[in-house]
Amino acid sequence: MSFRHYLRRAPAVSAAEAVRLVADGALVVDVRRGFEWNRVHIPGAVHMPLEVLPARCLELPEDRLLITFCTGGLRSAGAANLLVEHGFDAVNMSRGLVDWRAAGGPLTS
Template sequence: MAPDLLPSIDVDAAASAPADTVLLDVREYEEWMSGHAPNAVHIAMSELADRIGELDRTRRTICICRSGNRSARVTAWLREQGFDAFNMTGGMYAWSSFGHPMVNHAGNPGVVI
């Protein structure tokens, strides 16, 4: 799917998505540990094919990475697998700059690395 045709969602819409929406963070483990959206699910892009069974195809999925590039690739792939998936524009950089909450692995305020 061409990047300009890829379904996307802005940061504020992702942050206020209904509770049954999955926020899927596809960054690497160290990035996740440093800071992530409080209710996000973590499956690194490199592990997704092996762990796809952990996701529910009936739930809308918003894919997140650091800047939006990896999550765009994941969004395209998930849509090919039958998911209602969207890419969050700007990634965690945008999430942080818009002032949305982030936590680290210990539940303290997180940062984007």
């Protein structure tokens, strides 16, 4: 992925907003690496590591809001920008896993 995807500020939502959006049908796209996903992840999320997202993003649904997710929000910001450039309705969940936990979002291991 090009560095330019990290230079722009991606559309963002807080973790509390993300929890509500997921309840309304949004899909979380977890862009962390495999070992991070295996440790803990959001139930129902799609695991698509950032390294493969450019090649595999067309596998994602076009009719749902996509919420990109990572540990701290930096990788997912680049992912959200990439998805928006590909025509998806996508936002970045800022501050990632830390805030998701604090907002009461479910996790599974």
